[in-house]
Amino acid sequence: MASTSKPASNRANSVNPAGTLSGRVLIVEDERPLARMISLYLSKAGFDTTAIHEGESAPDKVARLRPDVVILDLGLPGLDGLDVCKRIRAFSDCYILMLTARGSERERITGLEIGADDYITKPFSIRELVIRIQSVMRRPRKIDATLQNGQTLKHGPIVLDTLAHEVTVEGQQVELTRTEFELLQALMLTPKEAVSRRDLVTKVWDSTWVGDERIVDVHIGNLRKKLNFPAPGVHFIDTIRGVGYRMALK
Structure with a gap:
């Protein structure tokens, strides 16, 4: 979750003696x-x-x-x-x-x-x-590797703290899963650009992921609902027909 009260494991990036990922x-x-x-x-x-x-x-x-x-x-x-x-x-x-x-x-x-x-x-x-x-x-090192430690991303009332792994909307903390957090982070890194489902899959799930790309739509739907909880009626993420998603332009 995007909350320090639910600690993430530190084993996800460990490597075994054979040089492959372990966990x-x-x-x-x-x-x-x-x-x-x-x-x-x-x-x-x-x-x-x-x-x-x-x-x-x-x-x-x-x-x-x-x-x-x-x-x-x-x-x-x-x-x-x-x-x-x-x-x-x-x-x-x-x-x-x-x-x-x-x-x-x-x-x-x-x-x-x-x-x-x-x-x-x-x-x-x-x-x-x-x-x-x-x-x-x-996944834990996919997007974070492009950010400086402790960088904060802002879009309107949304504040995403990469170090604390927290998201707030209008000052109120929003509980997100890792997947939701990483999708929001990917969109906020290029807030004026439409990001395709395939690119979101690559950024969040990894380029080797295979499966139905519509999984992105479900997680975006969850993300929209959670962001709207502290700010009902505010539109944060646009659907770009035939392309993917983009942070709503202010």
Whole structure:
């Protein structure tokens, strides 16, 4: 989240002896053979993995392990994956990648709206999943590398503090997920320019990311709602038809 009360892990940029990205991944998947396969492939790629097979204990596991990434199946027995996602988002800004076998686009959108960063639909390629995880592990240094430490971006009543990782609107702090924060940061860096969905994917998710670019639209929708909460009726982000998005010109 874009709040110092929910600390981000510092492991996301670590490198293992083989020179590849490493980090901690929690797998929440009730299909044990699938969970083992995911764990095996991620371990080979240099990740420290833990797997659990029900949702009730997942929030507590996240609190104790502080993983960089959670792979979360939506179709869990007992506590549903959507409820797990909500509980995790109440205290953690780890990346959440949903696994879903459900055909309803509405459920995937709901998952993104309550705080998941990305999704992948079953059946899926394990190799694609590994690439997705590697992509998000690179994300913390993607945009920040272009900024000086402590730089503050301003656009009207919006203030984005890159060092504190905080966003305020009219002086009121707004809680954003990392994805929302990075999308806003990407737009505020070039406030007079329209940024395409593909460019936003490259800036925020990484150039190696594969998936539906419409995921950008869902996160932008969430971002607009949150920015409007302290400033109802104010329009902050324009949709540029056929192109992408731009900060609203003052």
